[in-house]
Amino acid sequence: MKVLLYAAKTYDKKSFDALKEAFPEVEIDYIDHELEPRTASLAQGYDAVCAFVSADVSAKTLEIFRDLGVKAVLMRCAGYNNVDVEKAKELGIVVKRVPGYSPEAVAELAMALALAVNRRLYKAYNKVRENDYTLKGLRGVNFYQKTAGIVGTGKIGAAMARICRGFGMRVIAYDVYENPALKDFVEYVTLDELLSQSDLISLHCPLMDSTYHMINIESIKKMKDGVILVNTSRGALVDTQELIEGIRMDKFLGVGLDVYEEETGNVYEDRSDEIMMHSVTARLLAFPNVMITSHQGFYTKEALEAIAETTLQNAMDARDGKSTPNDVA
Ligand code: NAI
Numbered sequence: 001m002k003v004l005l006y007a008a009k010t011y012d013k014k015s016f017d018a019l020k021e022a023f024p025e026v027e028i029d030y031i032d033h034e035l036e037p038r039t040a041s042l043a044q045g046y047d048a049v050c051a052f053v054s055a056d057v058s059a060k061t062l063e064i065f066r067d068l069g070v071k072a073v074l075m076r077c078a079g080y081n082n083v084d085v086e087k088a089k090e091l092g093i094v095v096k097r098v099p100g101y102s103p104e105a106v107a108e109l110a111m112a113l114a115l116a117v118n119r120r121l122y123k124a125y126n127k128v129r130e131n132d133y134t135l136k137g138l139r140g141v142n143f144y145q146k147t148a149g150i151v152g153t154g155k156i157g158a159a160m161a162r163i164c165r166g167f168g169m170r171v172i173a174y175d176v177y178e179n180p181a182l183k184d185f186v187e188y189v190t191l192d193e194l195l196s197q198s199d200l201i202s203l204h205c206p207l208m209d210s211t212y213h214m215i216n217i218e219s220i221k222k223m224k225d226g227v228i229l230v231n232t233s234r235g236a237l238v239d240t241q242e243l244i245e246g247i248r249m250d251k252f253l254g255v256g257l258d259v260y261e262e263e264t265g266n267v268y269e270d271r272s273d274e275i276m277m278h279s280v281t282a283r284l285l286a287f288p289n290v291m292i293t294s295h296q297g298f299y300t301k302e303a304l305e306a307i308a309e310t311t312l313q314n315a316m317d318a319r320d321g322k323s324t325p326n327d328v329a
Helices: 010-017 037-043 059-068 085-091 103-119 121-129 155-166 191-197 217-222 240-248 261-265 280-285 301-319
Strands: 002-005 027-030 048-051 072-075 094-096 147-151 170-174 186-188 200-203 227-231 252-257 290-292
Touching (some): 010 027, 059 085, 072 301, 085 094, 094 301, 103 252, 103 290, 147 155, 155 170, 217 240, 240 252, 240 280, 261 280, 280 290
Parallel strands (some): 002 027, 002 048, 147 170, 170 186, 200 227, 252 290
């Protein structure tokens, strides 16, 4: 089974190479290039490709794979909003993903962002480094006895709910399905009730037509003043322009984003020498109560190991024509 792994980083090579002996029948070549229609033809001679969150697995890319005889797309991530699933099905290209490699990795980052924006840790760190020991601009709130609202209580949302309970918070949630594992301590409410009651709102549902821009100026207006919003799921759950409007209305104590709409060109790139001409990210970063990280929720040792292992197993299953719960198409 020959696999071409796109957008390969050193940590990808390390975690996949560590499992060479366990999966001797999977042969992986790594390339730096991102997967997009322009680079799809590099997969000539491969049985499968392996891609990540910023890949463009659109109809155009998939048609090139069909012409080349590439039979499977192995997503080394949970989300697959960047894959044209219907087209893949139509072309008979198998798409597999890694649904639950380490929910705690992402949930712990969500809480880290919530704490960092609440207590302005990014400011505090810089102030002390500058010999400024004043507390101006650093006042936060206790999380203890406040209400956490979890949107989407699948694997990551459930892990976040447990963390919030550990902080002594009341935990409410909105999901289209209730998670029975949480029934002892989570109260399910409507989305409007969650928006109006929560002191901390954390997004953990997938990006779909029904969730696109679910956080917009109307939903922001329903939130409590002084709310903290965290998004570690997918950028387009939040309408960035309207989030900026909400921040200017002074709605938020803090906003922590591991994902945001404009991230695709940025994720895992060093653009520190560039002048960003039309960047809304730059505008967001200018606010003192916003912290952005670059899609690093998955980036723990345990998660990387689990991603590599499941992706290699997905490669074997694709080769053997075996369908599993990891199938997207
Ligand atoms: P999951 O599939 O276990 O859970 C998703 C939950 O969202 C399910 O309970 C589902 O019923 C719910 N849901 C679906 N539609 C909804 C709606 N309209 N409103 C409210 N809830 C809805 O997924 P998991 O593993 O918890 O991942 C969640 C998301 O986190 C992924 O879709 C992915 O986009 C993102 N993610 C981000 C990472 C990062 O590095 N920042 C890493 C891994 C995942």
